[in-house]
Amino acid sequence: MAEFTAEVFQNEFLADGATDAHAVVSVSCRGAGRAGVSGDVAEVIIVDTSGSMDMPPNKIAAARRAAKVAINEIVDGAWFAVLSGHSVAQMVYPSHPGMARMTDVTRAEALQTVERLRSGGSTAIGSWISAATELFAQAPTARCHAILLTDGKIEGEPPEALPAALAAASGRFQCDCRGIGNDWVVDELRTIATELMGTVDIVAKPEELEADFEEMMRTSMSRGVPDARLRVWAPQGSELLFVRQVAPTVDDLTPRGVQTGPLVREFPTGAWTDEARDYHVAVRVPVAPVGNERLAARVEVVVNDEVFAKSLVKAVWSADADLTTRIDPAVAHYTGQAKLADAIQKGLAAKASGDDRTATVLLGEAAKLARESGNENTTRLLEKVVDVVDADTGTVRLKQQVDKSDEMALDTRSTKTTRIRREP
Template sequence: MSTPDGLRLDLTAHHSEYLPADGGIVDVVAAVRAGPDGGRSRHDGLAEVILLDCSGSMGAPQAKMRAARRATLAAVDALPDGVAFAVVEGTSQATMIYPKQRRLAVADEDTRAGARQAVSRTSPHGGTAIGRWLLLARDLLGARPDAIGHVILLTDGRNESQQPAELKAAVEACVGRFTVDCRAIGTANGMHDWDGPELLVIADALGANPVVPVEDLDLLAGEFAAVLDRALTRRTADAQLRVRTSALARIRFVKQVYPTIADLTVRGVAVGDRTIDFPLGAWSPADRRDYHVALELDAMNPQARRRAGWLSVRVDEAVPGDETPVDVEWTDEIELFSQVHETVAHYTHQQGYADEVRLALAAAGEGRLSDAERHLGRAVALAHAGGHEDKLRQLERLVDIIDAAVGVVRLKPGFDLKQWQPSAVSAPQTSGWVPGGPPAGSGRSAPAPHPAPEQRVPPWEHCGQTHTSPYCAECGAHHESPDGPPPDGS
């Protein structure tokens, strides 16, 4: 579908259409692609807030604070005229750096110069209360409800000046108000004081963008400029993935699986009978994201064919999106129902890797080092099977790899959780599926189904309604031929 300002979002569904007769899960990868709209960004429709960590740890060493100031100045310099913006000092409180008043400025030559002077005077002091920083960003962006809100969050530490429940409440209060890009400063020797799972909670809830560790401080300014450049191309603030199921299907979960894994299930909002919208965040013309939709279906007799549901992307409630059907057939032929679509296999393999790293970090945090080693071994085997050399290099910071193929590893001596944080935030970052590419890990693959265009049939009655499509919109029953009765489902 097209957004009100012309950006086009297209959805393609990939799944294996066969189920065992005793029922099961249909795994669908919904690939959403944004097409170029040929238009230009409206900078007066954008609003940017930079949350700059100025806590005391940013002065140890002072190079961190200097790099953070340079990065913020680079972002300010890159602001085009017309963009609403603010820079916030983050410590145990949230304080305005520029402008001094709690409001957004509008970028022009004078305001950029004023912001540069104010940022240059910042110095490290105090604690870290990220929840308060986020709430101030929410209040600032709330003054521009018509704008596409975006936040750059830079930190080198964890939320030590607040209780976890306070941060959680602050994040929930910001959901749907803006998207955030997190950049986390570490050191060249791989030591990080920030908390990976903590930043992932923020990122997942506020746009599901990757959390990026930065160890080479000389690269920080380029990171800020690149993040801002992407934000300036946004055309819509919050698209929605709509999942409409027939009576025979239930949603088990909905996850974003590319470019990073984020569970959207609890974010779903019911908008009608068996219809739920899941937030997809802001979109630019070149964006591509993939989503894993799992539908649970009951048992049926072999060769029964039904429509489990429909998927669509929506931006404007008044403009209906084109629906993509999900059709399934029950079978007792193991050669059919055991097949896994190659797109689904590509992402479930990477989800398995992310789960093992998460479990390893949790075990290490509780002092269960043998369990952590075992989970990291499994992660190594999955990364090796999937050909993910980048993930193997990340894990080699934590373990000595003895046999990657079977996952035999040994934890490196001098265990320190500060070295684990980059692995924690990098694990959910995935490689996108490429048609015809090498298979991910093990498992059988089936070619993508190519459903025929929806055909109109003579009106027929089912579930108390009249239908002109081959499938009942209530229960998903298939009208097998224009002249024959619909199946009874027995």
């Protein structure tokens, strides 16, 4: 049985008249078990087989190998299917539209069939998502997960196809997205991954794809908790400003909140393995007189309507400036990480639109934030796109020659955060 813990990091002291309570709630899961142990699991692998996957041909070859290692990771008894995505989505395995139970026999058949994947046609990701949604509908009680691989931008379908497909898929399955090469669009895959609560990343070199697929599927198989929700109570007259996952990646959950009671909203967080995730919760509460202590939020981890962990975000009004001016290190750190992600994404967008001045300012700010917070991975990625003149002041120069995949890697991984270094 999985165990959750939730720990709050905050400075609960508010100055006279202050209203905003900020806290980082650190949620850890232990004993998640494995997928399929409690309830079914269903996996769909979607491989882009558009014509460009042959240019160069090592992409489609890498995709075949990656699909095979992923198939090998799927546990016996799980539902699974492989889709080939081009102008439409086509069944690869099983051959009929539906899902197969993983056995020695089906595994061998699937591995053979994947070997015959060929490329041709355009990229219509919306139709691929819709096809996956239909497949998952045949396993209504299963915890559903998909891997989507593409190398290009959407061009084989009308622009409204993807949003419509995502609306139908949202909440039905989680989807990890991977872009191979540098002709795909970061925003498109990020939109899919965000809406379908999955990860997004670039695989710049085809030979890295196998290890990545193996890791993704292994992670999915270790997610023994199918769906956990954050249940957030905030007092009467308050406003829940945001609920944001801040580690391991920045992901704003606020729009996904569902009102489940007069003072309660619930936020789906997807499936869990043994892992820790941090959430930044901000609540605007009605002012109370100095000396009052109130609860600003009750944050619970809920699985199947059962509370697995609970934490309290407090507000204590004080006249002592020594207490009220302190900012909790975790809140400060993750506020910085969210700003960092925002500065990178907006900076790269400005650069793409030719606004070098704005891009320089924003990417400079990003360099400063990355340095301050010790986010070395992001610093390294930034240094491939800008020359850092002085990280302390955020002074940078845009590089004249930038490898496009470096820029895409920076954009894609902008939401990856470093966890706050805590006292042992």
